[in-house]
Amino acid sequence: MTHRSRQLQVSALARVEGEGALRVVVEDGQVRDVQLRIYEPPRFFEAFLRGRQYTEATDITSRICGICPVAYQSSAWQAMEDACGVSVGGQIAALRRLLYCGEWISSHALHIYLLHAPDFLGYPDVVAMARDHRAAVERGLRLKKAGNAILETVGGRAIHPVSTRLGGFYRAPAAASLTALAEQLWPALDDALATVAWVSGFEFPELELDHDLLALREPGCYAIERGQVASASGLEFPARELGQHVTEHQVPHSTALQATLDGRCYLTGPLARYTISSGQLSPAAREAAAAAGLGPACRNPFRSIVVRAVEVVYAVSEALRIIAGYDPPDPSFAEVPPVAGTGHGVSEAPRGLLYHRYRLDPAGRIESAVIVPPTSQNQAAIEADLREVVAAGLDLADDELTARCERAIRNYDPCISCAAHFLDLRIERR
Amino acid sequence: MTRTGESGGERPALAVWKFASCDGCQLTLLDCEDELLALASEVRIALFLEASSEVRPGPYDLSLVEGSITTAGDEQRIREIRRQSRYLVTIGACATSGGIQALRNFGDSGEFRSAVYASPQYIDSLATSTAISAHVAVDLELRGCPIDKRQLIEVITAFLAGRKPDIPDTSVCTECKRRGLTCVLVAGGTPCLGPVTHAGCGALCPAAGRGCYGCFGPMTGANVPALTGQLQACGMSRRTVDLVLSTFNVAAEGFARPRREAAGDDAP
Numbered sequence: 001m002t003h004r005s006r007q008l009q010v011s012a013l014a015r016v017e018g019e020g021a022l023r024v025v026v027e028d029g030q031v032r033d034v035q036l037r038i039y040e041p042p043r044f045f046e047a048f049l050r051g052r053q054y055t056e057a058t059d060i061t062s063r064i065c066g067i068c069p070v071a072y073q074s075s076a077w078q079a080m081e082d083a084c085g086v087s088v089g090g091q092i093a094a095l096r097r098l099l100y101c102g103e104w105i106s107s108h109a110l111h112i113y114l115l116h117a118p119d120f121l122g123y124p125d126v127v128a129m130a131r132d133h134r135a136a137v138e139r140g141l142r143l144k145k146a147g148n149a150i151l152e153t154v155g156g157r158a159i160h161p162v163s164t165r166l167g168g169f170y171r172a173p174a175a176a177s178l179t180a181l182a183e184q185l186w187p188a189l190d191d192a193l194a195t196v197a198w199v200s201g202f203e204f205p206e207l208e209l210d211h212d213l214l215a216l217r218e219p220g221c222y223a224i225e226r227g228q229v230a231s232a233s234g235l236e237f238p239a240r241e242l243g244q245h246v247t248e249h250q251v252p253h254s255t256a257l258q259a260t261l262d263g264r265c266y267l268t269g270p271l272a273r274y275t276i277s278s279g280q281l282s283p284a285a286r287e288a289a290a291a292a293g294l295g296p297a298c299r300n301p302f303r304s305i306v307v308r309a310v311e312v313v314y315a316v317s318e319a320l321r322i323i324a325g326y327d328p329p330d331p332s333f334a335e336v337p338p339v340a341g342t343g344h345g346v347s348e349a350p351r352g353l354l355y356h357r358y359r360l361d362p363a364g365r366i367e368s369a370v371i372v373p374p375t376s377q378n379q380a381a382i383e384a385d386l387r388e389v390v391a392a393g394l395d396l397a398d399d400e401l402t403a404r405c406e407r408a409i410r411n412y413d414p415c416i417s418c419a420a421h422f423l424d425l426r427i428e429r430r
Numbered sequence: 431m432t433r434t435g436e437s438g439g440e441r442p443a444l445a446v447w448k449f450a451s452c453d454g455c456q457l458t459l460l461d462c463e464d465e466l467l468a469l470a471s472e473v474r475i476a477l478f479l480e481a482s483s484e485v486r487p488g489p490y491d492l493s494l495v496e497g498s499i500t501t502a503g504d505e506q507r508i509r510e511i512r513r514q515s516r517y518l519v520t521i522g523a524c525a526t527s528g529g530i531q532a533l534r535n536f537g538d539s540g541e542f543r544s545a546v547y548a549s550p551q552y553i554d555s556l557a558t559s560t561a562i563s564a565h566v567a568v569d570l571e572l573r574g575c576p577i578d579k580r581q582l583i584e585v586i587t588a589f590l591a592g593r594k595p596d597i598p599d600t601s602v603c604t605e606c607k608r609r610g611l612t613c614v615l616v617a618g619g620t621p622c623l624g625p626v627t628h629a630g631c632g633a634l635c636p637a638a639g640r641g642c643y644g645c646f647g648p649m650t651g652a653n654v655p656a657l658t659g660q661l662q663a664c665g666m667s668r669r670t671v672d673l674v675l676s677t678f679n680v681a682a683e684g685f686a687r688p689r690r691e692a693a694g695d696d697a698p
Contacts, residue, residue: 041450041500042555043531053673059643063530063678066454066576114460114481125482127470134467141463148461156638157631158461159454159576160645163638171639406483415453 022405024390031394034387036379036409049369054080054338054360055166061356061371062160065415067110069160070103070151071349074225075356075371077166082239083343083360086336091329092168095154098322099161100225100347101315102150105188106158107350108308108315109147111413112195113140116305119407120202136198139191143312146188150319153181168333178323185323189316193288196309200292204302207388211265211381213272213299214246216348222273222280222314225347230276231261232297239346242355248372258379259372265380268352269412270307274298282321285314301385301411308350308413338364349374351413375414382412442491442590443476447511449497449504450531450559454576455522456480456496461579472590488514492589498524498531498559505556505565512566519585520562523575523678527647530575532559532681559681570595573628575645575678581630598629601649602642606633614641621664623674626652626684643674648684655688668692 025033045064049057057076062069074096081088088096113136114126123129130137148158153173155161163169216227217236229245230236237245248259260266274289275297281289289310298307340362346355352374359367389408393401446456460466460481476486493515499505512518520526528535535558562568572581581597588595598604602624606613614636615622622641624633628649635642648654654675661671672692675685 041504043450043500043529043559044534045530048530048533048537053670056673056677060530060677063452063454063575066452066457069452069454110457110460118483124484125475125478127467127475127482128484130467130470137467141466144461145463148463156634159457162635162640165640170635 022386022409024386024405026390026394029394031387031390034383034390036383036386046369046371049358049366052366054083054358054364054366055336057356057358057366057369058164058166059160064371064373065349066159067107067415068103068349068351068354070100070155070164071347071354072356073161073164074100074347075345075354076358077164077345078226078239078347079343079345079356079358080166080360081336081343082345083341083358084336084339086167086334088168088334091172091327092333094322094326095169095172095329096164097225098150098319099154099164101319101322102147102154104147104224104315104350105192105312105319106144106147106151108312109140109144109195111350112199112305112308112312113137113144115413116308116410117199117202119410120199120305139194143188143191143195146184146191146316149181149184153177165333167336168329168331170332172328172330172332175326175328178326182320182323185316185320189284189313189320192309192313192316193284196288196292196306196313199305199309202305204300207300207302207385209267209271209299209301209381209385211267211384212261213275214261214266214268214353214377215272215276216346216353217276218280220280222277222282222285222311222318223348224315224318227346227348229346229353231266232272232275235262239344239355242344242346242372243357243370246355246372246377248376259377260380265384266377267381268374268377270304270311271298271301272352273348274307274310281310281314282317284317285310288313301408304411304413338362349415351375351415352378373415375412378412378414382409382414385411441472441474443486443489444473444586445477445488445490445493445511445515446475446480447477447493447495447497448479449495449508449525449562450500451497451522451524451529453480453496455525455574456494458521458577458579458582459494462583465583469586473586489516490514491516492586493518495520495525495562496522498528498561499565500531500556500559502556508562508565517569517589518562518566519570519572520568521572521582522577523573523645523647524559525562526571526573527561527679527682528559530678530680533676534559535681536676561681570597572597573630573646578630578632580632599650600629601625601652602627602629602631602633602636602646605629605631606636609633609637611636614639615660615664619664621661621666621674623657625660626654626657643677644685645678647679647682650684652684654685655691658688658692 021037023035058073061072061076064072118129151158156163213232216223217230218227228236245262246259278296292306342359344357355372357370389404523529585595614620620641623644624642627642627644628646630646675689
């Protein structure tokens with residue numbers, strides 16, 4: 001079969017966020033080319049941000065992704081505050097971290113239960129999975145709802161929060177509303193721990209990636225909404241130096257730009273965060289990780305589901321810690337007067353590192369905008385991974401090989417809207 | 431509309447489609463954590479790529495369409511989806527008005543392309559981002575950036591019950607009054623688009639202490655020029671008024687026309 005000239009097209013990589021296709025060329029039993037083609041129609045955010053006011057970037061860039069809007073808002077306000085020389089700390093910073101915990105819980109619960117677990121248990125979707133695993137699915141939905149409850153209480157809305165602004169919040173939540181939120185989060189902590197135990201029992205194919213890993217690092221905590229950029233290979237630099245290390249370039253087969261780290265293919269996201277900062281996890285999250293069989297590092301992309309589950313435990317316990325120390329900030333935001341210059345912002349979206357850079361004129365008009373989303377950084381690593389999957393599975397029938405490739409892609413929780421919605425898999429066997 | 435699927439199955443077939451968008455509106459369906467499994471027993475989810483790798487062929491009884499039309503291929507695809515769909519509902523600002531990406535309609539889209547991509551010739555993209563209704567007949571438009579979860583459930587419930595959904599075409603002000611909120615515009619002097627913006631969110635922004643920024647788009651018969659004077663009295667410059675009307679529903683006629691007219695007033 002592998003020696004016949006052959007072209008195969010399988011529609012629909014489902015359960016990812018965005019639109020793309022995979023093209024694999026096999027010639028004489030050798031994998032000649034693997035291209036993850038992202039054809040999500042471009043929306044030109046970086047172009048139309050020019051000329052807008054610096055205060056608008058948080059609400060506008062939020063619309064790049066409905067699954068991780070807080071990540072976009074966070075990187076945007078950090079970049080603007082950096083440009084204007086304002087540093088926001090104390091309870092406002094704590095509320096921002098709490099909001100981001102909500103997004104991690106909600107997005108990770110979505111990916112673990114609705115998008116990824118069906119691959120391990122052999123179902124096309126969560127509805128089919130619920131027929132046999134009703135209690136687990138209900139637990140996942142409860143967890144997702146708890147994450148959304150944080151987003152709604154702190155941000156005013158789960159998708160594209162409205163309470164957030166440059167310098168802080170239009171209005172900070174009342175202490176009583178966070179106390180009520182904590183009541184919902186305590187059971188969520190049990191659900192999160194049960195999730196780690198559940199996913200750690202799945203079967204994981206053996207695979208170790210040797211790409212470099214890139215994630216934020218922050219002393220004293222597991223970095224989420226800010227930090228220094230660190231790599232597994234020992235690099236460490238502030239956000240403003242990211243452009244010196246990470247270069248984006250266009251490839252003909254994709255509307256997402258591809259990035260390299262000092263010329264090398266690298267990976268961001270849960271595996272990178274965990275490997276770089278596992279020592280900073282809360283005791284509950286560390287114990288759950290150890291019980292799930294994770295060591296201090298994890299480089300198996302199939303096990304990313306376990307790392308996400310551990311991160312949910314961390315995010316819930318971190319949310320509870322922040323709520324316990326909450327004292328409503330007054331005023332609820334710092335003034336951020338415009339200053340001409342360039343600002344950089346970086347944060348850990350659920351699926352990986354998200355960088356923004358803006359140049360402002362003296363009146364606060366945006367002169368240029370650069371946004372580097374996690375999926376474009378991960379695209380080359382996903383292609384390298386797929387190459388291995390295809391090489392190891394050349395003897396499989398096309399539909400089985402396709403399923404394996406789709407699964408490999410879902411390991412990375414790619415947000416193709418940050419790129420679409422389905423991947424067409426095309427295998428050319430020559 | 432009837433409760434039973436006319437497309438052949440015993441339960442109505444639901445399809446969820448995506449065009450240029452952020453996925454937030456279809457995510458709203460998955461955010462119905464308390465209703466999702468019950469809904470799945472009332473409809474057959476025949477196609478919902480974000481949630482399922484099972485793809486069943488049409489026809490479909492209810493199609494939810496997210497996103498705007500921005501490529502030649504998508505112009506064709508939406509026509510085929512219309513042919514396959516008995517009742518087609520657009521969900522969200524992109525699908526009902528072209529979304530934030532419709533800013534290109536008012537700029538130089540070729541320049542936009544080369545500003546983002548070093549090799550723009552690889553990019554397949556139309557010069558405009560347009561609403562679904564500019565291409566095919568639409569049975570119902572659900573507003574919002576993103577849509578409201580309760581309104582989505584109302585639309586699906588009404589479809590299943592064979593009745594008309596209760597989606598009031600009034601302003602955000604009516605919801606604000608119903609919540610008993612103090613008017614941020616009159617009492618606080620905060621610029622607010624509530625008087626001209628389609629209801630549906632439940633007055634989220636005034637409740638959060640900020641003015642409405644119009645993410646549900648213009649209500650029918652919105653009197654934008656009257657509000658413009660009020661916004662300028664709150665200290666907004668003409669440029670800022672123009673900016674707040676040109677966001678997630680920039681191409682909606684109810685906002686685009688008053689912007690054109692204001693620009694015309696400035697012409698020599």
